[in-house]
Amino acid sequence: MSTQPSPTMRFILIGILVLMAGVTGMMTFNWYRSLYGGKPYGDAFTLVDQKGAPITQAAFRGQPSVVFFGFTHCPEVCPTTLFELAGWLKTLGDDGKNLHAYFVSVDPERDTPEVMNTYVSNFSDRITGITGDPDKVHAMAKSFGIYWKKVDTGDGDYTMDHTASVLLLDGKGEFAGTIAYGEGAETAIAKLKRLAAKG
Known part of the structure; x- marks a missing residue:
């Protein structure tokens, strides 16, 4: 049988x-x-962008934002997500011109502004890298509900486990949804289009 x-x-x-x-x-x-719901997502923060200029939570106000937390030494999830995000923004064209996209490092010890600038520039000039003092970066990530953990690789190096979802914030900085890692392009683009349309 x-x-x-x-x-x-x-x-x-x-x-x-x-x-x-x-x-x-x-x-x-x-x-x-x-x-x-009904209030800005995450706590106030003061960090630096990939050019070394100060950046605060005000960057997530006034227009819809797409925020992804990762690190430049990431072997798969981060480059894949940033590559896909760049493609989604390009596909949206004018429909997504008001969307601001950010890549926040959970490994600020290695991800200096210079490193972030080189890394993020390989994907899109529409994505802004954010890093800064480790304590401040980790406090900001925690307030956004992001999981991260340093993992020893056993050879004197380390990697980082972290939340793989992309966060969507509306023009008021309020939580508006997520795009899961591996989510289909059609679904992701539809979510971004709706986010952009809300302004």
Whole structure:
């Protein structure tokens, strides 16, 4: 007797998994919204951009923002996300001209403004790198609900585990959703288009 699930059962199981993923995403969105709905997301901060100029939470006000936390030594998630983000912004064209995009380092010890400038410039001039004093960077990341952890690689070096989702903020700096790592381009672009349309 075969122990393999029938095609119908396989279809049902896949449907349940897709439904669970959707419910989890909605629960996460509602949790963020319950915490930050109606008020600016994250605490006040003073850091520096990739040119070494001061940057504060005011950068996330006045226009919709796309914010991603990562690090320049990241082997896969960060370059993939930044490459995709650059492509999404290009695809949107004028529909996304009011979107501001930011890449915040969770590894400021290595990610100096100069390093960030070189790295981010490889992807798009639409994305601004943010770094600064480690304590201030980590406080800012924590206030945005970002997970990060330094992981020893055993060879005298280290890598960083971190949240892989892209945060979406509206023009008031309020939480407006996320784009998950690996989310389809069509869905991601639709989210960014809606965000841009809200102004």
